Amino acid sequence: MAAPALRPMPASEKTGIHTISLFVHDRPGVLVRVALVFARRGYNIESLVVSPSAAGGFSRMTMTCSGDPATLDQIIRQLAKLVDVVSAIDHTGDQSYETEIALIKLDVQDDDRTQVLQVAEHFNAKVVDYAQTSIVLRVYGGSEKLDALINLLRAYGISELVRSGKILMARGGSET
Amino acid sequence: MSALPPTGAERLIQCLEREGVEYIFGLSGGAAMPIFDALVDSNIKLIMVRHEQGATHMADGYARATGKPGVVLVTSGPGATNTVTGLLTALMDSVPIIVLCGQTVSPMLGKDAFQEADVTGITYPVVKHSYLVKDGADIPRVTREAFYIASTGRPGPVLIDLPKDVTQGPCEAPFVDDVELPGYRVPSRADPDDIAAAAELLKSAKRPLLYVGNGAVISGAGKAIITLAERLRAPIVNTLLGKGAADETHPLHLGMLGMHGTAYANKAVVDCDLIMSIGARWDDRITGKLDEFCVDAVKIHVDVDPSEFNKMVPLDLAIHGDARLVVEDLLPMIEPGDTEAWLAQCDEWRRKYPLKYPKQGGLRAQHVLDRLHALTLGNAVIATDVGQHQMWAAQFCLSTTNRNWLSSGGAGTMGYGFPAAIGAQFGQPNKEVWSVSGDGGFQMTQAELATAAIHKLPVKCLIINNNYLGMVRQWQELFYDNRYSGVDLEGNPDFVKLAQAYGIQAWRIKRPADVDRILKLAHAYNEGPCVVVAEVVKEDNVFPMIPAGAAIKDMLIEKPRVRMEKPTGST
């Protein structure tokens, strides 16, 4: 017997890297509870940003992770079920504004410096520290742009790299 | 009375009194002493146990039998870690218990103080929610929230860790009535569009099946489900934990489905064209091999917990709401279906594949449990342990009354049954309460014989003694070429003498001819606890059986003649 047309189950169709935004009650342990939903499946959280939200007593968590859509769908429902989680939304593929900051330290010899600075300028990266044998660049933008810059700079010897992890905000009247 | 402000512990106990707590099951220790001290002046009765695991199962049995949260009180460190199994058991089966733990003084947290354990840390994965109280002023709010969270929505265990300085220090914080939990929503009525969609699907089904789980027990949906089945003319099956929600002796009821369910229930699952879960979560012991589970049947799922939707099987319709309210809302929209051919088919299976056991060749557990059912007729609370005896009890002791069947399903915790029966008896003093345990599991919490004895609780403890870890032995016989490894319970005590050592009345059943006489003696005995030890045949197997990971259609009705492959399913 065929099922009559029903509204489709909200199973996520989105594959690849997922960006999930959580709005959480700012209580001790909330980060552990969130992390355990991933850890019990052996899932890796690729980036995680926790910060105070506009409302006092609540925090915003933005996390990225990869996995098959069905499992991530389940993970999001289990996150939403946590008592301290007010909302859990998968923003993958929607039109949210996304950004990330990276700090990149390079051990540069004199002959490479000019080229590195040219690359940096092309990516709008700013030199925030200039020393005898190293420079530190600060760059922000979409994660893909940061990936591209970092790949280019590898040839010149990146000695340290710190990325903030992706943050995002839904546009217009939509909720993050 | 002096004008001193109450201590945190005193405030805590006042909060528990306001929640209507009658009993606390616990065992003391240094970090919990202020709380035990405050209990001296309270009307709440302290039931002292012999092991903290026992306390958690008592609270669990109390909660399952009454629907009210059960409360546990233990000390820090090892006292608290002994509750972990009970927390898991309660979480897996959605049972509301509150576990209060003493903790080292807060300035010593994280410094390996004596009997310090990171209890909130250890228990995160096995609680619905938990608290570490660092400020006495939070005690009223935390207690109110804990009871609210434990007992609403999909119920579950909540743990409160209470440092000794917090319970010993003053607490003047006012009582709290309203909870403010922006991240916690309790669903009630479902979306009317979903109800209408369900009615539509049910209308076009030729072979509908109602699949009833623990959610129906928790919400008390049984009566509505029976009405639904009668109007639809649809058969009912239930899970191990769904037993009792809808009267299993009703003519439309096919009994338990799943790994050791009845053949007729499982055949109905294979052949139905619509299966509607009412508070059941498509557990792997129910579905068997997922790729072959009800592939062509329409699947509807009613649940309070939306994280269960599409978790195991892809659904055609998910209805988010309380099981009873959903079924009640559905009733007015139901039109009688043309299912007579389907019901006739189910009845034919029922006649062709009845549950049966050999009547000769010594005393059998099935016989004892069959007669226990004949004696109690579903009117007694039955708490089981885990193993073969549990499955036989589920098959033969049909449940007629909601909250009369207590069994550890999700966790399968050996040692659960006897303390759960004790807790149930405290909660239901006017009901007859039996525990049914195996000789293996009983020994895991048998120390609670003392607890039953000192309170002269009329709980009746049936031990099915096959001198084996029988269920594991069955798997070794069927799937591991009879290579027995770690299943022989050589060294068992004489359980009759063991009971007598606690001053407990005990009888032994040796022969089939003893069964009725001794069960009746126990049935009539109300002066205190009693123990009945049934010395059953050592090697017997539970059938029907769907090997773990196999398709339901590959159910074994009896022992196969051919050698079986090792099961592919987890357990």
Ligand SMILES: Cc1ncc(C[n+]2csc(CCOP(=O)(O)OP(=O)(O)O)c2C)c(N)n1
């Ligand atoms: C705490 C715990 N340990 C181990 C198991 C695995 N297990 C499941 S059934 C079983 C055998 C139970 O033996 P017994 O209590 O004698 O009951 P029987 O099967 O013989 O009726 C075992 C060891 C379990 N379920 N729980």
Ligand SMILES: [Mg+2]
């Ligand atoms: Mg045994």
